[in-house]
Amino acid sequence: MSERRRPDHGDFDASYQGSEKAPWDIDRPQPALAGVADQFSGRVLDAGCGTGEHALLAASRGLEAFGVDFAPTAIAVAEQKARDRGLDARFLVADALELGTLGEQFDTVVDCGLFHTFDDDDRVRYVSGLADVMPTGGRVFLLCFSDRQPGDWGPRRIREDELRASFSDGWRVDSIEPAELAVTLFPEPVQAWLATITRLPSG
Numbered sequence: 001m002s003e004r005r006r007p008d009h010g011d012f013d014a015s016y017q018g019s020e021k022a023p024w025d026i027d028r029p030q031p032a033l034a035g036v037a038d039q040f041s042g043r044v045l046d047a048g049c050g051t052g053e054h055a056l057l058a059a060s061r062g063l064e065a066f067g068v069d070f071a072p073t074a075i076a077v078a079e080q081k082a083r084d085r086g087l088d089a090r091f092l093v094a095d096a097l098e099l100g101t102l103g104e105q106f107d108t109v110v111d112c113g114l115f116h117t118f119d120d121d122d123r124v125r126y127v128s129g130l131a132d133v134m135p136t137g138g139r140v141f142l143l144c145f146s147d148r149q150p151g152d153w154g155p156r157r158i159r160e161d162e163l164r165a166s167f168s169d170g171w172r173v174d175s176i177e178p179a180e181l182a183v184t185l186f187p188e189p190v191q192a193w194l195a196t197i198t199r200l201p202s203g
Contacts (some may be wrong), residue, residue, distance in 0.1 A: 024113050024183060025050055025074075027056045032143050032179040032194045033112060038197075039060060039141070042107025045133065047096045048114030052078025052089065058110070059089040066095040066106070097122055099129035107135050109140045113181065115166075116144040116155040123166050131170055131199065139174075140167075140197040143181060149191035163195050172198045 012181030029037070030053075037197035042064070051074050060066040069075055070093060080093045094102065096114055109130060114171055118126055123164070130140060147157040160176050167173055174196040180189035 003116050022184070023052070023129070024181075026182050026184060027051070029053045029141055030112055030182060033057070033110060033141060034140055034179070036194070039139070040108045040110070041139075043105065044108040044110065045099075045104075045106040046112075047109045047130075048073045048111065048117075049078060049091065050112075052081055052091060054089050054110040054112055055091070055156060056081060056085060058108070059087040060085075063108075064092070065089040066097075067091045068096060068105070068106070070095045077178075086143065089094040092121065097125045097129060099126075100156045104133060105135055105138075107138050109134060109138070109141040111144070113143065113145075113155075115142055115163075126141060127166055131202075134199045134202045136199055138199040140171075140195070140199075142193075142197065144193055144195075145181065146178065146191040146193045148178065154190075156198060158193060160193065163193060165169035167195075167197050168202070170200050170202060172200055174198055 033054055034057060040058050040063055044058035044063050044065045046067040049055050049069045052067045055067035057067040067078055072093050075091045075093050082089045098132050144158045147159045152172055163176055164173050176193050176195045179192045179194035181192040182189045
C-alpha cells in the first residue's frame with residue numbers, strides 16, 4: 001500500500017483559517033465518542049484536539065481535561081470555546097508525536113481522527129508516546145477512518161488488523177467496533193472504527 005504524506009504543521013493550521021471549516025471540525029463531539037464518554041475517567045487528554053470538542057466534553061463531565069494540537073489557530077479556537085462555555089480545560093500547542101515531553105500522566109486519552117494521519121513509522125512513535133503518558137489501566141478511545149469507506153480521498157483507510165498490530169505490545173485491545181465519523185463535506189457520515197484500548201503493566 002502506498003503511504004500518504006502526513007500534512008505538516010502549516011497544512012493543518014491553514015485548515016482552521018478562512019471561512020470554510022476543516023472537514024473534521026463539526027463544532028460538536030463526534031457522536032461515537034459522545035456515546036462512550038461515560039467511560040472517560042481521571043485526567044483526560046484529547047490528542048490532536050483540533051478546536052477542542054472532546055476535551056470540552058470531558059470538562060463538561062467534571063473531569064480534568066487537557067488538549068494538545070500543533071495547529072495554533074485550532075488551539076486559540078479551543079481556548080475561546082472553553083471561555084464561552086465556562087468550562088475549565090487546558091490547551092497547548094504541541095506535537096502529538098512528542099507526548100512524552102508533556103511530563104504528565106493521563107488516565108484517558110481520546111484520539112479523534114489523529115491516528116489515521118500517521119505513516120507507519122509515526123504510528124510507532126505515537127503509540128510509544130501514549131505509553132509514556134498513561135499508567136497501567138489507562139484507556140484510549142480511538143476513532144479513525146475505516147477501510148470500509150469506499151474511495152481513496154482523504155486520509156489513509158485503517159484496517160482492523162492494523163489497529164491491533166499497532167497496539168500489540170503493552171496494550172490490550174478491548175474492542176474495535178464499526179462506527180461513523182461525521183464530516184463537514186457530506187451530510188452523511190463516513191465509515192470509521194471505534195477502538196477501546198487499555199494500557200497493560202510495563203515489563
